[in-house]
Each structure stands twice: as structure tokens, then as C-alpha cells.
Amino acid sequence: MSQQSETWTVRDVLNWTSQKFAGLELPTPLLDAQLLIGSVLSLSKVQIYTQLDRPLIESERSLLRELVRRRLSGEPVAYLLSQKSWHDLDLFVDNRVLVPRPETETLLDVVLAICRHENRQPKKILDLCSGSGCLAIALARAYPEAQVVAVDISSEALEIAQINCERNSVTNIQLHKADVLLPETYADGLLSGPFDIIVSNPPYVSESEWLGCDVSVRCFEPKLALVGGEQGWLMPRLLLTQLSSSGLLAQAGVLGFELGISHPEVLSRELTSQLTIPFSEPMQAVACQRPVWEFPRNQWFAVKDYTQRSRFLFAVKDQL
Ligand SMILES: C[S@@+](CC[C@H](N)C(=O)[O-])C[C@H]1O[C@@H](n2cnc3c(N)ncnc32)[C@H](O)[C@@H]1O
Numbered sequence: 074m075s076q077q078s079e080t081w082t083v084r085d086v087l088n089w090t091s092q093k094f095a096g097l098e099l100p101t102p103l104l105d106a107q108l109l110i111g112s113v114l115s116l117s118k119v120q121i122y123t124q125l126d127r128p129l130i131e132s133e134r135s136l137l138r139e140l141v142r143r144r145l146s147g148e149p150v151a152y153l154l155s156q157k158s159w160h161d162l163d164l165f166v167d168n169r170v171l172v173p174r175p176e177t178e179t180l181l182d183v184v185l186a187i188c189r190h191e192n193r194q195p196k197k198i199l200d201l202c203s204g205s206g207c208l209a210i211a212l213a214r215a216y217p218e219a220q221v222v223a224v225d226i227s228s229e230a231l232e233i234a235q236i237n238c239e240r241n242s243v244t245n246i247q248l249h250k251a252d253v254l255l256p257e258t259y260a261d262g263l264l265s266g267p268f269d270i271i272v273s274n275p276p277y278v279s280e281s282e283w284l285g286c287d288v289s290v291r292c293f294e295p296k297l298a299l300v301g302g303e304q305g306w307l308m309p310r311l312l313l314t315q316l317s318s319s320g321l322l323a324q325a326g327v328l329g330f331e332l333g334i335s336h337p338e339v340l341s342r343e344l345t346s347q348l349t350i351p352f353s354e355p356m357q358a359v360a361c362q363r364p365v366w367e368f369p370r371n372q373w374f375a376v377k378d379y380t381q382r383s384r385f386l387f388a389v390k391d392q393l
Pocket residue numbers: 170171172173174177201202203204205206207208224225226227230251252253254273274275276277297298299
């Protein structure tokens with residue numbers, strides 16, 4: 074996009090930007106171009122295509138040029154727009170938090186489906202490692218009568234979660250700064266359970282996987298939100314051990330964790346007989362599309378994501 078005063082229409086900038094992005098092998102070049110152009114011109118995706126002949130004024134071109142430059146350097150679109158649509162939420166995000174991922178929506182959907190099917194009315198909900206607050210806020214909206222507690226070690230992440238509570242008009246959440254790996258976090262009454270739902274999407278990328286991550290992840294998203302240790306499952310293993318001995322899960326509770334690929338199986342081997350809830354034997358990996366009444370009860374089991382990779386660890390205790 075030249076800086077000279079020739080006329081550039083929406084069509085021109087859409088073609089130019091998406092081709093530039095495709096040239097750098099960004100994964101979703103057209104969508105990224107639509108989102109950036111839409112934000113500069115305050116147009117929806119449909120309006121972009123109904124206003125293809127609209128010329129851009131110089132201030133719009135200069136704003137777009139700057140966003141394209143940052144995107145080409147690898148910065149995630151969500152940070153450029155300070156916004157991420159996730160599940161039914163509109164979230165503020167910047168480089169202080171992980172950009173919520175679509176697979177985390179599967180974790181939420183499975184929890185909601187179990188509760189809906191069994192008419193569970195959770196009163197207390199815990200989100201460990203809450204980041205932007207996506208899981209906690211979605212659950213707080215789904216269960217406005219419930220008290221939701223969201224815990225993160227990062228003050229910066231908690232600031233963003235607070236912004237997102239306000240942005241999504243949610244008042245039934247308490248945000249706590251704490252290290253979920255420390256026994257004190259569970260002992261000092263900070264988290265007063267028992268909780269009917271416990272969810273967590275902890276850091277689970279290994280150091281070596283992180284080094285191999287795309288620049289948009291490695292150079293822009295907080296490492297603290299991603300890396301779970303030398304082996305990615307080390308942090309989730311410790312978290313599960315602490316949580317298991319905490320007694321925080323209600324008698325008829327539901328637990329759901331997002332993990333790395335095949336981590337449920339690794340953890341079932343690493344933690345055999347160490348948790349209060351037993352692992353299914355052999356470890357079952359259930360498709361997330363399966364009806365929830367077919368899910369095992371009173372034992373840990375794996376759930377696959379939409380690409381059929383074992384990614385989630387669940388335990389569903391029977392209702393009394
Ligand atoms: C993978 S992000 C998940 C964020 C959010 N739940 C989501 O799904 O997008 C992990 C979060 O765990 C937090 N975290 C990392 N280590 C922690 C610890 N020891 N105790 C509490 N939170 C921790 C990070 O600050 C980060 O916000």
C-alpha cells in the first residue's frame with residue numbers, strides 16, 4: 074500500500090493485505106485482512122463486501138498500514154484489535170494474557186452439556202489459571218446464581234479479567250491472585266469450597282515445544298501462560314496433585330482440564346493411584362461429540378478435541 078495519494082478502495086486494500094499476509098504464510102490471511110480493515114473502517118465483514126468501491130482517506134490508510142506492519146511482524150490480530158470473540162463473550166485482550174483458544178470452548182461446552190443434561194445447578198465454581206477470565210466469565214453468565222472464583226498468579230492477567238467481568242456485565246466472580254501449585258493456596262481459606270465445578274486450562278507446553286512455537290506465540294504471548302515445565306505435563310501434574318488433596322471438589326462435582334495432546338494418558342500413568350478419584354482403566358478417550366450420558370462416571374477419563382486428539386481430562390461425580 075503505497076503512501077502516495079493515488080486512490081485505494083476497500084477492494085484494493087483487501088486484495089493487497091490478504092496477498093501480503095498469504096505471502097508470509099500467515100494461517101488465515103483473508104480473515105486477518107477482513108478483521109483489520111473492518112476495525113479501521115468500522116465495517117462488519119458483510120459491509121466490507123457491500124462497500125468494495127469505497128475509497129479510503131489518508132488517515133484510514135495510515136492506520137491500516139501500521140496494523141498491517143505489526144501483523145507482518147507476527148503480532149496476533151486479537152492484540153492488534155484488543156479484542157477476541159470467544160464462545161458467547163466479547164473479551165478485551167492484550168499481551169498480558171493468552172489469547173483464548175477455540176479448543177478451550179470445547180472444555181466449556183462439555184461442562185455445560187453435562188450440567189444441562191443432568192439439570193445440575195452449580196452453586197460454587199472454581200477456575201484455576203483464569204487468564205483473560207474467559208472460562209470463569211462464561212460460567213458466571215451461564216449460572217448467575219453461582220459464586221465463581223477465578224485464580225491466577227499474574228496480577229496483569231487479573232487486571233484484564235476484571236476488565237472482562239465489567240465488559241460482560243458479570244458480578245458473581247471473585248478474582249484471586251495465588252499460585253495454584255502451593256499448598257497454602259488451598260489451605261488458608263482463600264478458596265472456600267466445596268466447588269460443584271472446577272475447570273482449568275493451565276500452562277502445558279514444554280520448553281522445547283515453546284521454542285518451536287510460531288513467532289506470534291513465542292514473541293507476543295506471555296510465556297508464563299504457556300510453559301508448564303521441561304515436560305509440558307509437569308505443571309498440570311502438580312496442580313492435579315494439590316487439587317486432589319485439597320478436598321475442594323464437591324461430592325457431586327464436575328472437573329474439566331485442558332491439557333496438551335495425549336497428556337491425559339501421560340498423567341494417568343504418572344499419577345496412578347495418587348488421586349482421590351481413580352483413572353479409568355484402561356484410560357478411555359471419548360469423542361467430545363459423544364452424548365454426555367455415555368461419559369464415564371466417578372473416574373478420570375480423557376476427551377478428544379474436534380481433531381480427535383486426546384486433549385481434556387474430565388471427572389464427573391454422580392449426583393447424590
Ligand atoms: C494457558 S493460560 C489460560 C488462560 C485462560 N484460562 C484461557 O483458557 O485462555 C494459563 C494461565 O495460568 C496462569 N498461571 C501460570 N502459572 C500459574 C500458577 N502457578 N498459579 C496460578 N496461575 C498460573 C498464567 O498467568 C495464565 O494466565
